[in-house]
Amino acid sequence: MTHVADRYDELLSLIHALASGDLAFRLRVPKAGEPGVHDDLEAVFLGLNMLAEELEATTVRRDAYQTALDELQRTQAQLVQSAKLAALGELAAGVGHEMNQPLQVICNHIEELPHLVEERDHEEILRSADEMQDAVGRASEVIRQLRTFARDAVRSEREHIDVGAMVHDSLVLFREDLRVRGIEVILDLADDLPPIHGNPIEVQQVITNLVLNARDAVTGRENATITLRTSVEPGAVLIDIQDTGPGVLPELRKQIFNPFFTSKSEENGTGLGLTISEQIMRRHGGTLTLRNNEPPGAHFTLRFPAEAP
Ligand SMILES: Nc1ncnc2c1ncn2[C@@H]1O[C@H](COP(=O)(O)OP(=O)(O)OP(=O)(O)O)[C@@H](O)[C@H]1O
Ligand SMILES: [Mg+2]
Incomplete structure (x- = not known):
């Protein structure tokens, strides 16, 4: 009859193998009744081999998860990009809306202008010019804002x-x-x-x-x-x-x-x-x-x- 300690070297090889990533390493399982083998040894070695097997299977699963995760992250990056493009579409629509309103105001005043000149309504002409100037101010604020947006998009610092x-x-x-x-x-x-x-x-x-x-x-x-x-x-x-x-x-x-x-x-x-x-x-x-x-x-x-x- 021997003790587990007698198979110490073999156990150590298993631990080294697992630690260095060789998860396929298995212990030779001694048969109960083999000369010089303790009765419990077979169960202990079988248990350790099962543990190594489970570890190997877990690693395979982990690698599969990692591949799936990498794929998911790539897809997510693509989606974020398409969401950014969608935001750009919103932005373009916003600019359209915003520019349209002051341009409409200016258009209306210009249409009125010949009539006011004919009437020599100086007061109304001046008021009209003021309102056009306001409209130009609003339009340039939109453009200024868009410039900031574009500049920041490039720098992104x-x-x-x-x-x-x-x-x-x-x-x-x-x-x-x-x-x-x-x-x-x-x-x-x-x-x-x-x-x-x-x-x-x-x-x-x-x-x-x-x-x-x-x-x-x-x-x-x-x-x-x-x-x-x-x-x-x-x-x-x-x-x-x-x-x-x-x-x-x-x-x-x-x-x-x-x-x-x-x-x-x-x-x-x-x-x-x-x-x-x-x-x-x-x-x-x-x-x-x-x-x-x-x-x-x-x-x-x-x-x-x-x-x-
Ligand atoms: N202020 C809010 N009031 C009520 N529900 C909201 C509000 N904000 C968000 N939600 C809910 O949360 C959901 C998700 O919002 P989220 O901004 O993530 O996407 P979305 O607006 O549907 O699409 P997009 O990607 O174009 O923003 C919305 O569809 C809506 O149901
Ligand atoms: Mg939203």
Whole structure:
């Protein structure tokens, strides 16, 4: 009769083999009754071989998971790209809307002009010129905003961001769209907010996503209102976006952040807006949360770490 310790070298080979990644290594199982073999040894060695087998199978499964995960990440990257293109489409539509309105105003005044000149109505001509100048001002603000957007898209670097200005600028491209839909926008921007540090194009993308969701939620409803509020808390800058839409059902509160969860038609939503926004906030060391239902409507909060003064 021998003891397990007598097969010590063999056990050690198994441990070395497993540790160095040779998961196919198996112990020679001694037969019960073999000369010099302890009766229990067969069971112990069989058990160790089973363990090695399980380890090998687990590794094969892990490799399969890894391949699937890599594939999933590639697909996700492609989807994010297509969502960005969709956002670009929205942007182009926004610019169209925004430019159309001041151009229409200028057009109307120009049509009126010969008549006013004929009448020698100097007062009216001057008023007309003033209104045209305002319209040109609005159009150039849209272009300025678009330039910032394009510049930031190319640079995509982190910089100090004035949150109030960013909220204001993000709305410029949707002002006309919101007005046509009869949506009132309330801006409640705090003075003296500390700056945040981030990628302006990404932060703007988050605000835009939330404003567009709020727009979709309130369109066609009575007292359609979107409120954007900025505030400061110790170490954090907050942007609240609240609407008077139907809100989010309690059972859907988690799901709305899942990729592809959408209640909109195919052409109106990919279901990626909140997923991407949440990712962007995480990259900025911040959070995106849906507040507990405080009727009416939905209330989202963006929380950014404030820059140290
Ligand atoms: N303000 C809101 N009020 C009510 N429901 C909302 C609001 N914001 C988001 N949701 C719900 O969450 C879902 C997911 O929003 P998300 O922004 O991720 O995708 P989407 O708006 O459907 O599509 P897109 O990819 O174009 O943004 C929406 O379809 C809607 O059902
Ligand atoms: Mg959306």
